[in-house]
Amino acid sequence: MMFRRFLPAAALLMLPAMAMAADAQPAAPATQGTPNTTASLAHTPHDPAPDEVEAHIKALHDELGITKKQETLWTPFAQDMMDNAQRLHDAIEARRDKLPKMNAVENMQSYADLVAERAHDMQTLNTAFAPLYDSFSKKQRKHADTLFVQGDSEHAEKQQERAAATQGATAAPAAQ
Numbered sequence: 001m002m003f004r005r006f007l008p009a010a011a012l013l014m015l016p017a018m019a020m021a022a023d024a025q026p027a028a029p030a031t032q033g034t035p036n037t038t039a040s041l042a043h044t045p046h047d048p049a050p051d052e053v054e055a056h057i058k059a060l061h062d063e064l065g066i067t068k069k070q071e072t073l074w075t076p077f078a079q080d081m082m083d084n085a086q087r088l089h090d091a092i093e094a095r096r097d098k099l100p101k102m103n104a105v106e107n108m109q110s111y112a113d114l115v116a117e118r119a120h121d122m123q124t125l126n127t128a129f130a131p132l133y134d135s136f137s138k139k140q141r142k143h144a145d146t147l148f149v150q151g152d153s154e155h156a157e158k159q160q161e162r163a164a165a166t167q168g169a170t171a172a173p174a175a176q
Contacts, residue, residue, distance in 0.1 A: 047088065047089050047092045047093075048085060050085070053081065053082060053085040054082075056081075057078050057081055057082070061074065061078070063143075063147060064136075064140060064143065064144055064147075065140055065143070069135075070132060070135050070136075073131050073132040073135055074132060076128045077125070077128040077129050077132050079128075080121075080124055080125045080128045081125065084121040084124075084125060087117065087121060088117075088118065088121070091113075091114050091117055092114075095110050095111075095114060098110065
């Protein structure tokens, strides 16, 4: 189902605590030729492309069965998702630009700032989602509840797979 493929994007847009651990971007190695086993400490969340965000919003709209009557409540929610995605993109780009010049304290502060910004975005998104959810029929609510739980579980599984792959990749050079 297309929606499940994009539900992790919902986590990025709607569940910042999960998003902050997603898609670690390794920092550049300190020395050429030396394996950097701590590179994964320089985390930056996944930055979905604009077409991924639009596809996710459309899939969510379709999957939730938004009615014509609910469109007036859907529109601000969808706009918040787009705005949040753009702010995340801008913040990630700024972080990536500065990351090579940051010391450890600056890196941690940059990440903390990103987490705080995502938490604020989550609050605005939740504010827009609550009246939409309140307008849902019992069937829509049950389906939304199930989708969000499934997305959370699927996202957690993918994170575990990425972590295992990353650990395998860093352990392989050490074994040589």
